Amino acid sequence: MSGRVIVITSGKGGVGKTTASANIGTALAKAGNKVVMIDTDLGLRNLDLLLGLENRIVYTIVDVVEERCKLKQALVKDKKNPNLCLLAAAQTRDKSAVTEEQLKDICEKLKKDYDFILVDCPAGIEQGFQNAVAGATEAIVVTTPEMSAVRDADRIIGLLEAKEEIESYRLLLNRVRPNLIKSKDMMSVEDVVEILSADLIGIIPEDTGIITSTNKGEPIVNDEKSLAGRAYMNVARRIMGEEVDFMNLEEETSVVAKVKKFFKGLMGKEK
Amino acid sequence: MKDNIFAELYNKLLGFFRQAEEEESAKDVACNRLRVVLMQDRTNLTPQLLERMRSELVELLSKYLEMDKEALELNLDQEGEQMALMLSIPVIRAKDEAEIEKALAEEEEKTEETTDENSEESDESEDDEDEIQEEDSDDTETDEETSHPELVSGSQAATVRKFPDKEICGDCRECELSDDIECEKKSQNLSVKKTK
Structure with a gap:
């Protein structure tokens, strides 16, 4: 088996890289793939929290690199899905604790046993980014329809294009608010795609469910009713090579749709 | 006198609509600003x-x-x-x-x-x-x-x-x-x- 190594990056912080990693990883595992997620944000790890695995971490990536444990020992299995596991970042060390070569090596080893290796990249374009990208051949650039996020995404795309190892990159547009787009207060999906001239892998609507799911430590893809969860599931299917149409968010978030959903909910409860 | 009032009203109305048309939406402003900034970013x-x-x-x-x-x-x-x-x-x-x-x-x-x-x-x-x-x-x-x-x-x-x-x-x-x-x-x- 030779797995695909995909780095999830953005340049700007706070656009939803880690949330995207957690959800895409969970979605890919739900679809039957063997998935390992690597948190490369040394010193500022959070992927464990989003997956609800913070209490199960014994060894981190730094322990693996410094040979205090075997690679397999450091992989933390997900609570629900045995196909999914996490290689956590060290919280007490900084970005220099792991080198590009070491990360490449880890990815090469994991490729043999897993279908997908998702690398959650830290914000910024410094060494942390260089490390995270080192082992990957594909990239997902997360951005939001805000000027600063788009600008940083453009910079990241420039850096990714300069890397020979990166064969392809696609854009994940996060926190899209159909109402604001309709009133022309927010850049539309088309605007961002045109400005960055990059292919799209997914559109994720702004969803308050993300906050509650983060608080519970359970990725929103596990909630099949939520819009963002469905959008992430579609992203996973596209990664697997399926052709999935993009959701019409304007329709999905319209008042009519909300009323329908409300009644569906009532009916469900009665039964 | 009446003509003047109507003419004024007409002009005001016209002006109002024109303003609404000409005013750039926040999204357009963002797009234009981004294009300029990215052009500069992309060249050294x-x-x-x-x-x-x-x-x-x-x-x-x-x-x-x-x-x-x-x-x-x-x-x-x-x-x-x-x-x-x-x-x-x-x-x-x-x-x-x-x-x-x-x-x-x-x-x-x-x-x-x-x-x-x-x-x-x-x-x-x-x-x-x-x-x-x-x-x-x-x-x-x-x-x-x-x-x-x-x-x-x-x-x-x-x-x-x-x-x-x-x-x-x-x-x-x-x-x-x-x-x-x-x-x-x-x-x-x-x-x-x-x-x-």
Whole structure:
């Protein structure tokens, strides 16, 4: 088996890289793939929290690199899905604790046993980014329809294009608010795609469910009713090579749709 | 009197609607600002270097064309994936062959003169010629000096002329013109738009 190594990056912080990693990883595992997620944000790890695995971490990536444990020992299995596991970042060390070569090596080893290796990249374009990208051949650039996020995404795309190892990159547009787009207060999906001239892998609507799911430590893809969860599931299917149409968010978030959903909910409860 | 009131009301209404039409939405503002910013981000050329390039292009082209230097526009534009250098010059007239020959001859003599200066060999008769030429060149430079005083001034002007590529790249290591091969590539992309 030779797995695909995909780095999830953005340049700007706070656009939803880690949330995207957690959800895409969970979605890919739900679809039957063997998935390992690597948190490369040394010193500022959070992927464990989003997956609800913070209490199960014994060894981190730094322990693996410094040979205090075997690679397999450091992989933390997900609570629900045995196909999914996490290689956590060290919280007490900084970005220099792991080198590009070491990360490449880890990815090469994991490729043999897993279908997908998702690398959650830290914000910024410094060494942390260089490390995270080192082992990957594909990239997902997360951005939001805000000027600063788009600008940083453009910079990241420039850096990714300069890397020979990166064969392809696609854009994940996060926190899209159909109402604001309709009133022309927010850049539309088309605007961002045109400005960055990059292919799209997914559109994720702004969803308050993300906050509650983060608080519970359970990725929103596990909630099949939520819009963002469905959008992430579609992203996973596209990664697997399926052709999935993009959701019409304007329709999905319209008042009519909300009323329908409300009644569906009532009916469900009665039964 | 009544007519006036209606006319005023009509104009006000018209003005109201026009304002609503003309007002840019927040999204359009964002898109336009982003496009400009990204254009600058994507090139390593600083505004200073762009200005320098502009003045050097003017110099080169003015050997062949008489043009409105003030109205010259130089912009980097994004067309799909390709970046293009858009140069818009109002041409007053094309110079005839004799003038061009003369300008080229002057240029040649000037390079000779500078090499003479370097090797410290000078004839009195040549010196006289040189002085005349220098005066000439000073005249042509004046309008540039006023528009970009920091770029072309006095004795610096001569050095800028002789080694334009090296001069640009000496200041900026990231400069895309640093490599001769890349330089040729760039010049292929360079599309010159002439307007009359």
